[in-house]
Amino acid sequence: MLERFEKKIIEIKNKIGKKNTGIILFSLLCIIALFSMILLKRFKIEKQEVQDSYNRAMYDFVSDINNIENEMTKLKITSNDTYTMTTLASVFAKSNSAKANLDILPFSAGSISNVSKFLNQLSDFSYSLMRNILNGNEISEYKENIDSLYIKISELSDVVENIYTDLTANNIKWDELEKVGDEKIKESTAQEELSSVNYIGKTFTEYEGIIYDGAFSNHILTAKPEFLNGNILSSDEAKNLVKEELNIESIEFKSEQDGRLPLYVFETKLSGFDTLKTLYVTKEDGKVYQMISDRKSTTENISIDEAEKKATEYINNLGIDNIVPTYYLKSENMVTISFAATQDDVIIYSDLIKVKVALDNGEIMTYEANGYIYNYKERNINASKTIDEAREVLYKDLTIENERLCIIPTDSKDEVLVYEFEGIIDENRFLVYVNANTLVEEKIYILLETEGGTLAM
Amino acid sequence: MNKKYIACLFFMLFILFGFVYAQTQKAESSISTTKASGDNMVELLARLINGEARGEPYIGQVAVGAVIMNRVKDPSFPNTIAGVIYQTGQFSCVTDGQFNVEIEEGSTVYKAAQDAMNGVDPTNGALYFYNPSKTKSKWLFSLKTVTTIGKHVFAVEE
DSSP: OHHHHHHHHHHHHHHHOHHHHHHHHHHHHHHHHHHHHHHHHHHHHHHHHHHHHHHHHHHHHHHHHHHHHHHHHHHTTOOOHHHHHHHHHHHHHHHHHHHHHHHHSOOOHHHHHHHHHHHHHHHHHHHHHHHHHHTTOOGGGGHHHHHHHHHHHHHHHHHHHHHHHHHHTTOOOHHHHHHOOHHHHHHOOSOOOOOTTHHHHHHTTTOOOOOOSSTTOHHHHTOOOSSOOSOBOOHHHHHHHHHHHSOEEEEEEEEEEESSSEEEEEEEEETTOOOOEEEEEETBTTOEEEEEOOOOOOOOOSOHHHHHHHHHHHHHHTTOOOEEEEEEEEETTEEEEEEEEEETTEEEEEEEEEEEEETTTOOEEEEEOHHHHHHOOOOOOOOSSOHHHHHHTSOTTOEEEEEEEEEEEOTTSOEEEEEEEEEEETTEEEEEEEETTTOOEEEEEEEEEETTEEEEO | OHHHHHHHHHHHHHHHHHHHHHHHTOOOOOOOOSOOBTTBOHHHHHHHHHHHHTTSOHHHHHHHHHHHHHHHHSTTSOSSHHHHHTSTTSOHHHHTSGGGSOOOTTOSHHHHHHHHHTTOOTTSSOOEEEOTTTOOOHHHHTSEEEEEETTEEEEEOO
């Protein structure tokens, strides 16, 4: 093939002369060279844009950390609640911003996982502290956590001092940083010449974390399930228990799982249905924790009410009787229904079970009882205020359509007894939750009707 | 002999030029036009599941989604779905563009994403997953395995 090409060149050369051929070939070479230079220049510009966005994020991170340290220093001496609130609000805002900036930077996840944890807890803690102070608590009750957070932010502030020097001297090579992975940070015990930015991760290698009332507190992730009783079963005992409860055609033990919750994993088929399902049963007490399966569902043959009946029957078979359906969402000819536990007619939203039912034949496809198993317990339900008193504190123009007593989970994964009011104003539908003991407005949800069901936001 | 050499050179340069040019035109992104409410971004999660676990059994797809949701709830990771997905170097499908591949008609990834966002978790709280035949990271292999589904191992730190 090359010969043909060569022959072609020779033909052209013979036609237009040696000199002209040379000129043409030379121009082609110049064009290619020119094009390469353009590409290279474009590459350099784009690379610079990326480096600039890293530098911007780093400068803003430095600024955020310095600001947080200032604000937390002031917290030590404020005597006035208003100033304390605005200072905490500032800490909240800056720690969110610091976290956002840190997420932009090309650090490996492992090297900054503890810094992320610190910033998340700092932000979450400030938020919950603001709420607590508004509810009448004294800031001195939280001294221990504030002090330990203050120590860490001071250390971080020293680190960013050095980073700032490096940044302004243009010493930070983001390329090299991208190559530093978790392994290098964790293994380097020797005094290596690490860039100042690497000290961000190093400062937090020993960060334990704090316990407070917030979603990111240390104790949240290690919470133990309330519903379980301590009776550890063998896989055979668990299997037999499940066989008594559900209409099982076949069931086979697959494996054990030792993650967040000790579980047995089975594969099973329910009578009358062909789909193979994976069943997760707790080792403690043999409770069905979740069931997963999927197939195509092509039509809607049964109504939502019928689906609710099928789901309720399934849950009842598992020994759980005190539940009511709350909301549902339809999609791809299946419906996911949320059930909440009840006690003495009080709806307990923290104890949730979700069941997905196929709308072509009522088959239970997915079952998820995380909320129920972790939170369900007998509760002492005592409302010191009446529902009439609660109704008094609502927004005057809200037209109330429904009201009842219930228990809802709070942001800090705790729970609170509230009166639930469903109301409309203009064309917006709301759920307002008023604390049944303090008459404080705990939460408001917007209800959005969609084709597939109601969304609470 | 000289001319043959030059011709060869030009030919190779042309190929190189075409290749480099094509590379610069490759990156495309497809945008979903469905409205997202708060962090309820099913389409985004579905896209990640599609990129990482397209050919996996349904449980494997839910499992990948569950790892994302577990990270969102964990203070050591970003606390939005987008933050977790786009975190530097975490998911190979994001780095290599598989993430932007269109989702096939009839794919189960949307259902898997919905289930994961509803709290279904076949991984029992796992924060990491990897493909042992494709991973070279010693650190990943040192993690405690919770379960293996399809070609992915799901793990937690000790």
